[in-house]
Amino acid sequence: MIEKKIDKDWWRGGVIYQIYPRSYQDTNGDGVGDLNGITSRLPYIASLGVDAIWISPFFTSPMLDFGYDVSDYCDVDPMFGTLADFDKLISVSHELGLKVMIDLVLSHTSDQHPWFVESRKDHTNPKSDWYVWADAKPDGTPPNNWLSIFGGSSWQWDSRRKQYYLHNFLKTQPDLNFHNRDVQDALLDVTRFWLDRGVDGFRLDTINFYFHSQSLKDNPALPPEEQKYNTAPSVNPYSYQSHLYDKSQPENLAFLKRFRALLDEYPAAAAVGEVGDEEKGLKILADYTSGGDKMHMCYAFDFLGPNAPTPQNVFKAFSDLQSEAPDAWACWAFSNHDVVRYASRWPVKPALQDSANRQHAALLLSMRGSACLYQGEELGLQEADVPYEDLQDPYGKEFWPDFKGRDGCRTPMVWQAGAVNAGFSSGKPWLPIPADHAASTVDVEEQNNASLLNHYRDMLAFRKMHPALSKGAIDFVTREEEGDVLVFIRESDGDRILCIFNLCDQDRTVPFSYENVEQLELAAFDSVLKDGLLHLPPYGAYFGAMK
Missing domain, CATH: 3.20.20.80 (Glycosidases)
Known part of the structure; x- marks a missing residue:
């Protein structure tokens, strides 16, 4: 076998x-x-x-x-x-x-995780340092100005330990202490x-x-x-x-x-x-x-x-x-x-x-x-x-x-x-x-x-048919200049795919100077190549195999 x-x-x-x-x-x-x-x-x-x-x-x-x-x-x-x-x-x-x-x-974790349940008991338990705890400032306010993504301070007062714990998200989601x-x-x-x-x-x-x-x-x-x-x-x-x-x-x-x-x-x-x-x-x-x-x-x-x-x-x-x-x-x-x-x-x-x-x-x-x-x-x-x-x-x-x-x-x-x-x-x-x-x-x-x-x-x-698209290198023809048309080439072991995208809601026509390119048909896109010009409809695209 x-x-x-x-x-x-x-x-x-x-x-x-x-x-x-x-x-x-x-x-x-x-x-x-x-x-x-x-x-x-x-x-x-x-x-x-x-x-x-x-x-x-x-x-x-x-x-x-x-x-x-x-x-x-x-x-x-x-x-x-x-x-x-x-x-x-x-x-x-x-x-x-x-x-x-x-x-x-x-x-x-959740504040209901057994690790946190133990950690919040006191300052000496085996998991006391598994979360991020800090003392209040002398005036009782949080240790610093850090904010939570879900709103407000990222510090929550805990009456058991008489300390704040860090939570970058909900107050019921205490942060683990990775320094431990x-x-x-x-x-x-x-x-x-x-x-x-x-x-x-x-x-x-x-x-x-x-x-x-x-x-x-x-x-x-x-x-x-x-x-x-x-x-x-x-x-x-x-x-x-x-x-x-x-x-x-x-x-x-x-x-x-x-x-x-x-x-x-x-x-x-x-x-x-x-x-x-x-x-x-x-x-x-x-x-x-x-x-x-x-x-x-x-x-x-x-x-x-x-x-x-x-x-x-x-x-x-x-x-x-x-x-x-x-x-x-x-x-x-x-x-x-x-x-x-x-x-x-x-x-x-x-x-x-x-x-x-x-x-x-x-x-x-x-x-x-x-x-x-x-x-x-x-x-x-x-x-x-x-x-x-x-x-x-x-x-x-x-x-x-x-x-x-x-x-x-x-x-x-x-x-x-x-x-x-x-x-x-x-x-x-x-x-x-x-x-x-x-x-x-x-x-x-x-x-x-x-x-x-x-x-x-x-x-x-x-x-999957074109390895260049999944694992290949990318070379940008379009760089940082003005324009709505993005052009890049993907390449892997001789498989070269020309990719052109009109990223706006208007028709765009661009010069097409590439030789020995075979258009790869995808039913969704109605681009037209004629007389050295590529006509792209709004949100159109063109794919071509480069010889």
Whole structure:
């Protein structure tokens, strides 16, 4: 019997499909998705042509931040099923050729985690230093000016210890103290538990938040012209600071090396990290993925913010990454469970929405790096407008109505037209399903060869057909000059693909001086090459094989 060769490099250029388990498929009628629901839909996911799935947290949790507040890292919350259900999910995924990545939330736990319950008892217990504790200032105020992403101070007073503890997110999500080696060891044990269970890799939540500066210095103010709102919305003063001391500390590199060494003990485990840093996201991405001894890949928030891709910002992202670390590897995403869906975040004229969706899919799947697709993206789902009375996200409740939180991108997946709750659940869904989503169900899209869903399938197949698009180098013809047309060439072992995108809502005609180029037809794009000129419709694209 011939042993199947293990591809340790599967992640490089791989496409990962993100599943938000609460909202994918419910099988027991409680209105919340579960692991068995994901398993039942794995054939659909495999049919897309992706390489892996990433499942957002399903661990035991009080669900105040919907699983990102973990109270037991090594068990499944009963809401989602059991460890046996997870084992079945792993087995079926592997039979279908899908890798399984799970979301590890290492920077913080729930305040109901046994570690924190013990830590807060007193100053001398064995876990007293497992979280970030600090004394109040003489006037009783918090130790410094650090802010929480979810609003207000990132310090919460604890009456038991008569100290403050750090929380970068909800006050019920205390931050672990990574300066304590025992904490690191415990989290590496958690990682090994899931690797031994068969997972192929991890998405590391808030990877640059692991360490804080032990100096506890105040963060300096950030000038208004330098403030950005990708990590936190403009209504949140979090963006007013330069976050020099509360995250993105140099000590993190040593821990990431320990994490990578553990993964390297397994045949082909890989990890992608989420970098949340407005000021130096790409530099951190470069630092964390260069050298082959830390993260395999990371994604920053460059294309998860309010600004749609332009030739200038796409080129800048890649040129900055190249200058920081030529051997670094990015994983790009346009949508996920924390941001407004890109079909709404980058508004276009309604008549051009479908064209824009198709082009953005093609762009994401043509850029050098790996890629993440978020459930429903392949259906062109818009951000849902969830009424306040149905709101679940504490982030949205805090800043309503100027910021409505993340529920709008987390509403349930829509499967069947005319079915109860669009086939998601027989019970009342945990979030309402918008009427316009129910008109774009999977079964309807599957019946239309020209649908956006089938365009995603075509693009994923096209990417696999041309190794240059998944693992090749990228050479920009368009650089930082003015213009709406982006041009780059992807190349790998003689496979050279010319990629041209009109990133605006007007027709554009550009000179075409390339010789020996064979146009590669994709049904979604109606570009016309005639008399040395390439005519691109709004949000049009052109792909050509260069001889």
